[in-house]
Every structure is written in structure tokens, then in C-alpha cells.
Amino acid sequence: MKKQLDSSIRNRVISGVIVAFAAVGLYFLFQNVSGIVKIVDTVVGVMQPFIFGLAFAFILNLPMVFLENRFLKLAEKRKKPGKKVNRKAIRALSLFLALLILFFAVTLFLVPIIPQLVVSVETFVGNITDYIDQLDAFVGNFVERFHLDPELVEGLLPSFDKLVDYVVDLLSGSIPQVVNFTSQITSAVLNVVVGLIVSIYFLYSKETFFGQTKKVLYAIFKRETAGKIIRIAGLSNRTFTGFVSGKVIDSLIIGVLCFVGLTAMKMPYTLLISFIVGVTNVIPFFGPIFGAIPSTLIVLLVDPLKAMLLLVFIIALQQFDGNILGPRILGDSTGLPTLWVMFAIIVGGGLFGFVGMLVSVPTFAVIYTLAREGIGAKLRAKGLSPLTRDYKSPGAIVDVVPEEKPTNEEMPNP
Numbered sequence: 001m002k003k004q005l006d007s008s009i010r011n012r013v014i015s016g017v018i019v020a021f022a023a024v025g026l027y028f029l030f031q032n033v034s035g036i037v038k039i040v041d042t043v044v045g046v047m048q049p050f051i052f053g054l055a056f057a058f059i060l061n062l063p064m065v066f067l068e069n070r071f072l073k074l075a076e077k078r079k080k081p082g083k084k085v086n087r088k089a090i091r092a093l094s095l096f097l098a099l100l101i102l103f104f105a106v107t108l109f110l111v112p113i114i115p116q117l118v119v120s121v122e123t124f125v126g127n128i129t130d131y132i133d134q135l136d137a138f139v140g141n142f143v144e145r146f147h148l149d150p151e152l153v154e155g156l157l158p159s160f161d162k163l164v165d166y167v168v169d170l171l172s173g174s175i176p177q178v179v180n181f182t183s184q185i186t187s188a189v190l191n192v193v194v195g196l197i198v199s200i201y202f203l204y205s206k207e208t209f210f211g212q213t214k215k216v217l218y219a220i221f222k223r224e225t226a227g228k229i230i231r232i233a234g235l236s237n238r239t240f241t242g243f244v245s246g247k248v249i250d251s252l253i254i255g256v257l258c259f260v261g262l263t264a265m266k267m268p269y270t271l272l273i274s275f276i277v278g279v280t281n282v283i284p285f286f287g288p289i290f291g292a293i294p295s296t297l298i299v300l301l302v303d304p305l306k307a308m309l310l311l312v313f314i315i316a317l318q319q320f321d322g323n324i325l326g327p328r329i330l331g332d333s334t335g336l337p338t339l340w341v342m343f344a345i346i347v348g349g350g351l352f353g354f355v356g357m358l359v360s361v362p363t364f365a366v367i368y369t370l371a372r373e374g375i376g377a378k379l380r381a382k383g384l385s386p387l388t389r390d391y392k393s394p395g396a397i398v399d400v401v402p403e404e405k406p407t408n409e410e411m412p413n414p
Contacts, residue, residue: 060098281321
């Protein structure tokens with residue numbers, strides 16, 4: 001009895017010490033947030049070439065693996081008896097061809113687009129005063145045609161003028177920053193070049209790097225823990241690969257369809273608007289909104305009637321993407337309900353901006369899957385069902401009989 005009491009007291013003391021240290025750590029963290037952010041920014045800046053390298057490796061791995069598998073099958077068929085297939089040569093050839101594919105894809109995409117984008121932006125900024133005068137004339141004609149109350153219009157005009165001034169200041173301030181990025185291009189090009197070199201080394205010997213990582217994990221952690229970490233890494237890789245690759249393909253198709261539709265309707269700044277719509281479509285859920293607002297404002301200053309037509313077209317295009325094209329390309333790559341998709345995008349965008357919006361959904365999808373599996377295991381251990389439908393009735397659970405073969409149907413989309 002005395003030993004149990006001493007053990008209980010010791011556990012309470014240890015728990016109290018841990019809580020005290022945690023409280024001190026949190027206090028120090030909140031008091032030095034700015035300093036910690038600076039340290040993180042410095043580390044990220046130093047590690048930027050390696051971050052680029054991992055990103056390039058992630059992109060190049062798909063075409064490299066595809067080509068490598070085809071070459072291995074061909075080599076196995078044609079090899080002579082008693083000889084082995086030269087896997088290193090096949091890996092080098094596959095990696096080289098994957099780099100060529102990436103280079104030609106980027107070249108074909110950027111070479112015709114960038115000059116036209118620059119011309120469109122310069123033309124828009126140069127003519128913005130004339131566009132505002134045309135918009136004022138349109139508002140005046142609209143008031144006269146429909147015999148609106150002059151006092152009401154005069155009351156609305158100041159707010160409208162403020163809105164126009166705000167849009168002009170916003171566009172005039174942001175667009176030159178996008179176009180005139182020459183001050184940072186040297187550093188960016190250097191990081192990209194070093195990142196490509198890092199990705200080549202990584203992909204050529206990726207099995208060695210993976211083996212070294214697994215060896216370290218099994219040396220540091222218990223066997224079961226290391227196995228769980230490796231399984232989570234595999235789940236993350238599959239989720240990110242399926243989501244990012246599918247979303248990029250989906251956005252390219254939407255950008256092309258937008259360009260074709262706007263060209264048929266003879267919209268101004270067709271290429272610029274299609275580029276904005278295609279890029280913002282990469283962001284799940286909120287992407288169409290982010291693309292529609294600046295596109296509509298740009299056309300609004302040129303032709304208000306076409307701006308309304310553009311808004312209707314973008315809404316129709318995004319409905320097609322959300323209900324037909326997107327599900328066919330992406331499928332259920334994340335398995336996240338809409339509510340959690342919104343939550344992930346808002347939090348990710350608030351913390352890490354555009355990149356956070358893009359990667360937050362697959363990241364939260366991995367967390368969601370692991371939480372679902374953990375909750376299901378806990379419930380089954382207690383003799384309860386892991387299925388959400390068994391808990392929808394009000395009140396406490398009385399008798400819930402778990403299924404003999406539990407399915408993956410947990411927390412279905414609302």
C-alpha cells in the first residue's frame with residue numbers, strides 16, 4: 001500500500017514538473033514569436049535550394065518511374081541469357097528524359113505566354129485612366145436611361161469612386177511588382193539551378209537515401225513506431241502525388257477552356273484572364289472566387305457589360321470543373337468533407353499564403369485519415385462500431401454491435 005502511495009505521489013510530481021516546463025516553454029514561445037519567425041525565415045532561406053530540389057524530385061519522379069518501368073520491361077525481353085539488366089543506365093536514361101520532358105513542357109508553356117502577358121499588363125496599366133472615363137460615361141448613361149433618382153446616385157457615386165480608386169491603387173501597386181521582378185531573378189534562378197542538381201542526385205540514388213532514412217528510423221525508434229512513421233510517409237506521398245498532379249492537370253484544362261471561351265466571346269485581355277483563372281484554380285474550393293474577382297474587375301474597367309458576361313462564364317466554367325471535370329481527374333484523392341477542406345485552406349492560407357492554400361488540403365487529408373483510423377481502432381477496442389451512422393441518433397449509445405469486418409466508411413461527407 002505504501003509503495004503504491006509513493007508511486008502515485010512520484011507520478012504526480014513528475015506530471016507537475018512536465019506541466020510547469022511546458023507552461024514555461026509556451027510563455028517563452030509567445031514572448032519571442034517574432035524572433036522565432038526570423039529564425040525560421042533564415043533557415044528556410046538557407047535551405048531554399050534543397051526545398052526546390054525536393055519539389056523538383058517530387059515532380060520528376062512520376063515521369064521517371066513511368067519511363068523506367070517501360071525500359072526495364074523492354075530490357076528484360078531483349079536481354080541475353082546469363083546477363084543482367086543494367087539498371088543504373090536505365091535509371092540515368094529515364095531521369096534524363098524526364099528532365100527533357102519538364103524542360104520542353106515549361107518552355108512550350110512560358111515562351112508564348114510571358115511576352116503576351118507583359119504586353120497585356122502594360123497596355124492595361126497604360127490605359128487605366130481611359131477605362132475609368134469610359135466606366136463613368138457608362139454609369140451616366142445607365143442613370144439617364146432608367147431615370148434613377150439623382151440624389152440616390154449622388155450618394156452612391158462617392159462610394160463608387162472610392163472603390164474605383166482602391167482598385168486602381170491595388171492594381172497599379174501589385175501588377176508592376178509581378179512584372180518587374182528583375183531584382184530577385186538572379187537569386188531565384190540560382191536556387192532553381194541548384195535545386196535541379198539536388199533533385200538529380202536524389203532521384204538517381206533515391207533507394208539509397210530511403211534505405212538510409214529507414215535505417216536511422218529503426219535505430220532511433222522502436223520497431224512498431226518506425227513502421228508507423230514509414231506507413232505515414234507512404235500515405236503522405238500517395239495523397240500528395242494524387243492531389244497535386246491531378247489538380248495541375250485539371251487547372252491546365254480549365255485555363256485552356258477559359259482561353260477558348262473568352263476568345264470566342266471576344267473578351268479583352270483573354271490570355272491574362274485565362275492565366276489568372278488557371279493559376280487560381282489550383283487552390284481548392286476558393287480558387288474560382290480568387291480568379292473571378294480580379295478578372296471581373298479588369299474587364300469591368302474596359303466594358304461593364306462584358307464584365308457581367310465574363311462573371312457568368314467563369315461561374316459556369318467552375319461548375320463544370322467542380323461537378324464533372326474535377327471529380328473525373330481527381331476522384332476522391334483526399335476524402336475530406338467540404339467543411340474540413342474550407343478549414344484547411346483558411347488555416348493554411350493564413351499561415352503560409354498561396355503555397356499553404358495548395359498543400360494544406362492534402363496535408364490535412366493525411367491528418368484526417370490517421371485520426372479516423374486511430375478513432376476507429378479505439379472504438380473497436382471498446383467493442384463499439386467505428387461507423388459514424390451508428391452514432392447519429394440523439395442520446396447516449398446503449399447497444400452498438402460492431403461489424404465483424406469493419407469497412408472504411410467512417411465520418412462520411414456531410
